Amino acid sequence: MAQQERALRTRRAILTAAAEIFDDFGYEAATMSEILRRAGVTKGALYFHFTSKEQLASEVLHENAQVPAVPPQRLKLQEAADRGLLLAYLMVRDPVLRGGVRLALEYVGQDKLDRSVPFQDWAEESLRLLELAKSAGELQPHIDPGELAEVFVGAFAGTQLMSHALSGRADLNERVVALYRVLLAGIAAPGVMAELDVTGDRGARVEKAIRALRPAVARPQPV
């Protein structure tokens, strides 16, 4: 294995461990020594890649904004739903995403961490899709995409929080599907709702479609 590849794997292992610790304990209570223990790397390796807990948290938050774009659909409202269903699917499987969402939802304390990254990214993408949906006549006429984009993001955030609290996110997919069915029924123009696919395995199918579209990515394998 080339040295660079090994370094990438180590970096990934540390980032994953840090995200898990942030998700379990929050930013304040997380310690570098606990992250070190979880990652199973040497102190030297950790500080070679990351200088501080703050830098680790910042990287976890920025990774969070890297959720892949969903494949284009005839209905833009389907794309907006796919974005949320994909995120629910990925969160259950990716500790870095989970850690980033927890960090984003923590109240700002005395630290200098910019927690708005995932919120903003998602609100902007939702807004873009909902504006396209409005132009295409997919929304009820009185709906304001700007207001709606924030409703979507806030409602998703609370739903995943409740799922974390009550089931350790085991029922996240189910809860997000229920949420999206109600939200979409409340905004879709007559006839559009019946054409939307908001079913339990939609998130998994979207993820599969994205992988099929992409050339193989040189992402480090699990160690």
Place this chain on the structure above:
Amino acid sequence: MAQQERALRTRRAILTAAAEIFDDFGYEAATMSEILRRAGVTKGALYFHFTSKEQLASEVLHENAQVPAVPPQRLKLQEAADRGLLLAYLMVRDPVLRGGVRLALEYVGQDKLDRSVPFQDWAEESLRLLELAKSAGELQPHIDPGELAEVFVGAFAGTQLMSHALSGRADLNERVVALYRVLLAGIAAPGVMAELDVTGDRGARVEKAIRALRPAVARPQPV
């Protein structure tokens, strides 16, 4: 002033200060000395009323479950909406409610605090109202009240979290009104939505109606 009344005021001042500190810093980072400083009482007075930070948090969480019942309405869906709009109205004004909601939404750490009190209380009340709405034919036939009650609670939780993060809850009422309009439009039977009042000042009017219905309560005045 009678001695008992004075004791009640002191107790209230301490609980309010504790709730503010929990809301600002979270349970872990809150300290008894900071609560003491904020309440402006002596250490003796604090420990006369409360033995520990855990007891204070527990009291704040239980107060949270004391949101008054909303006045009966012809449409049960209106009562369900009134419950959320009232909570948004009260949260902006009542630090004890804010502190309780923050505590309820914190991930469970290593402590033994039962954070589920406000969640459960609200989910049960929502379920009761939505089941009545279903019996009365106010919901679209496919809607499952059990699933829906949790959608309402989770979506509200996330919306207030986002409002706290982005505006210090200055826009909470506005965001909750936007959320409820979409949620209700997604579940109401044809014709019912047009009869519902989900406007910006509904929460304030509900609170006024509750005060008018109640005999004067011997609640301690601000010190």
